[in-house]
Amino acid sequence: MYDYDLLVVGSANADLVIGVERRPGAGETVLGSDLVVHPGGKGANQAVAAARLGARTALLARVGDDGHGRLLLGSLRAAGVDTSGVLTGGAPTGVALITVDPSGDNSIVVSPGANGRLAPEDVRAAGSLLRASRVVSAQLEIPPGTVAEVVRALAPGSRFVLNPSPPRPLPPEVLAACDPLIVNEHEARVLLGADGAGGGPEEWARGLLATGPRSVVVTLGAEGALTASAAGEVHRIPAVRVDAVDTTGAGDAFTAALAWRLGVGDPLPVAAAHAARVGAVAVTRAGAQASYPTAAELEPDGAAGPAAPARPTAAHRGALSGVRSERAYGG
Numbered sequence: 001m002y003d004y005d006l007l008v009v010g011s012a013n014a015d016l017v018i019g020v021e022r023r024p025g026a027g028e029t030v031l032g033s034d035l036v037v038h039p040g041g042k043g044a045n046q047a048v049a050a051a052r053l054g055a056r057t058a059l060l061a062r063v064g065d066d067g068h069g070r071l072l073l074g075s076l077r078a079a080g081v082d083t084s085g086v087l088t089g090g091a092p093t094g095v096a097l098i099t100v101d102p103s104g105d106n107s108i109v110v111s112p113g114a115n116g117r118l119a120p121e122d123v124r125a126a127g128s129l130l131r132a133s134r135v136v137s138a139q140l141e142i143p144p145g146t147v148a149e150v151v152r153a154l155a156p157g158s159r160f161v162l163n164p165s166p167p168r169p170l171p172p173e174v175l176a177a178c179d180p181l182i183v184n185e186h187e188a189r190v191l192l193g194a195d196g197a198g199g200g201p202e203e204w205a206r207g208l209l210a211t212g213p214r215s216v217v218v219t220l221g222a223e224g225a226l227t228a229s230a231a232g233e234v235h236r237i238p239a240v241r242v243d244a245v246d247t248t249g250a251g252d253a254f255t256a257a258l259a260w261r262l263g264v265g266d267p268l269p270v271a272a273a274h275a276a277r278v279g280a281v282a283v284t285r286a287g288a289q290a291s292y293p294t295a296a297e298l299e300p301d302g303a304a305g306p307a308a309p310a311r312p313t314a315a316h317r318g319a320l321s322g323v324r325s326e327r328a329y330g331g
């Protein structure tokens with residue numbers, strides 16, 4: 001009935017990555033590794049992650065008519081993503097300036113570029129893609145009006161998944177469509193505001209559910225994840241222990257895997273446990289899209305296995321020399 005398991009509506013960025021011993025404070029200069037340029041952006045990352053897992057995936061996004069745009073289109077097509085909805089022009093391709101420290105944690109500044117020109121009319125023009133998609137996912141590196149238009153254009157029966165990153169206030173119609181709303185601790189605290197951000201993950205999930213979503217997933221990194229539904233079901237998802245190299249894009253892999261598994265009928269906690277395994281593999285490798293596993297790699301006897309770290313390429317080693325730490329990953 002549906003041509004696509006997942007339609008991702010969102011950003012596509014060139015990730016300019018430098019490995020650092022520590023991130024600089026205000027007014028400080030530090031030296032880092034050689035620069036590496038990866039295909040990234042939360043939307044493109046989700047699309048590549050889902051396609052690698054075997055989901056029939058399309059992306060609605062906008063890139064510039066430039067080398068970074070071509071880098072992104074190449075990565076998307078290599079993963080098997082349908083790029084008929086990737087528009088070109090209007091501004092340079094979005095860029096993310098990323099530093100990664102020895103713990104594998106990152107800091108990111110995004111210049112939206114063409115992502116900021118993905119307009120509500122682009123969503124309306126992509127009606128056939130929306131109608132053909134079982135699950136639609138979005139993030140917030142594109143204009144908020146565009147995300148609201150996605151919600152209005154959803155086909156009856158299709159499911160909407162939102163990772164509100166970077167976080168900003170959301171209109172009630174968008175919150176009410178989320179099934180689930182997927183947040184990390186930072187996003188939960190921003191969305192809940194000063195009054196609602198006390199307590200722990202279960203309180204945050206309940207607080208967020210009260211704003212309208214049908215379900216909520218709180219990702220907790222080394223503490224795993226928590227799922228909660230409007231019907232009152234709460235589940236803790238344990239973390240998967242891995243040897244972390246780079247956490248960039250692991251949350252996008254988690255969201256993509258979760259959205260896909262929900263679409264094929266997994267209950268929310270089962271889908272979240274699968275997503276935690278996918279995110280765990282992603283943190284063992286450098287970069288965002290380059291780090292995502294195939295379905296075969298997740299099998300117990302697969303090439304990499306869920307917890308076996310893949311070796312970074314020579315370019316990655318240059319950017320991330322010395323960057324490695326033991327940790328758990330749950331999303």
Ligand code: RIB
Binds near residue numbers: 013039095108248288
């Ligand atoms: O979530 C990771 C992504 O955030 C990076 O790929 C970067 O492009 C930013 O969008």
